[in-house]
Amino acid sequence: MSKIVVLGAGISGHVAASHLRRKLGKEHEVVVVSPNSNYQWIPSNIWVGIGRMKSQQILFPLKPLYKKKNIGFIQAKAMSFHPEGDATETKPYVMVEYVTGSEKGKQEKVSYDYLINGTGPKLNFEATEGLKPGTNKAYSVCTYTHADEAWGGLKALIEEMKNGKKAKILIGTGHAKATCQGAAFEYILNVEQELRRHKVRDMAEITWISNEYQLGDFGMDGMLLSYGKKSMESNEMLEMIFKDRGIKWILGAGVTKIEDGEAHYENLEGEYKSEKYDFAMLIPSFSGHGFKAYDKNQEEITEKLFKGFMIVDADYTAKPYEEWSVKDWPETYQNPSYPNIFAPGIAFAPPHSISKPRKSTNGTEIFPAPPRTGMPSGITAKIVADNIIDSIKGNKTSLKHKGSMGNMGAACIASAGYGTFSGSGVSITTYPIVPDYEKYPDTHGRQLGKTFGEIGLAGHWLKLALHYAFIYKAKMKPFWWLIPE
């Protein structure tokens, strides 16, 4: 009998737990440890943030589902890792702390045979002074509670605009090394469309602020896309969209400080500037959770497990951008020191960024961290689950399933406005996610055709279809596994 403990019930943790449960017999135990009682389909938060979806529509409680499916659930947060056990516990374990109810604050050792760390990112608002969702007129849409607050702020501003107020709206990244530009991109276009729907678009100046060197970098060094019969750089496509929507932009901006209605930033030219706003949505930097790890003698061994995020089978050798290779990226998400520990999704430490690192003339690093979107998070989680399943069934370690982000496609179906017939979407697919310059030297490391862009209503419908399909899948309804990650 094996016990697999999954930390986190986000896209990666939940995907891993559901596949493990489906394919492993009852004699094996699958336990999920997560502080949030709900599963949330994060990509739809942008619609919660414009009031077109209620947060209840994007979430469901995990406990009843896990009970029904025979998956253990501990509503707690992981605190520290003990991959060798200790003097009293021979098995490896994770120290967890309960977060609700009468047991709140209680710590417990949760032992495991296999551990999957699917804890995603820490939303590191503290890294930017004054950036706290719901304060200083700045918001986030990274969780459903943040998105609810954002809609509250936006709704109030729309009412003021209806009464004649001219407003400035600022949307983008709130830190010099933030990632997840795609979410902010979706949100800015949705906000723009909502202002038109409320007939106050002419009262608002909307500005995109980002740490990207060019529009459409998305933390992926931009891309050359097939667009209709032409090919087009992603920056050209975004420029076209922003101009069409009357959205201004500020690039190469590392936001350093937020004050009430004012964002201070440094740009790549080394200038210190600020931008006033009446409503802002700024994505914070993502960091590791600051977990510590200990060996059986309680000596700290954090550096064996973490490099901010969790260390996996990547090549972490420091080298200049010109020497980066697609082979640096992990394939199995296994920790090299402890082979029974894995980290899919955002929880793994990337070997380096994908975008070219840039510094301001003052030496401040201003460039996006590498994104790990929903699709690779799900795919990497399934790879990890499949390897663990094979290892348990075959009674010996198996790492047959591999999936590097350098040999994996991703689709970013970005909503550009909500509405059955008035909606729009910008659909961008990329193959591979991490450019492979050896394989595709003439097309910026990506395969044209599989890397394409489309704009139109169909994108909105697809994003909505994915919302329903992925919530169906997450609820583990009949034949859920037929829906790909």
Place this chain on the structure above:
Amino acid sequence: MSETAKISGFQRFVMRNPIIQFFKFIILSLKVLIIVAGGHGGTRG
């Protein structure tokens, strides 16, 4: 940098026309499915 492309009136019509977009939706869904279900693997040989 080349001059920014503009979304023409015809392109806008295509982007918003529900009938054309219905067919685009089918094609787009299949293309995305092919890319996602098209497999993945290692890079180190």
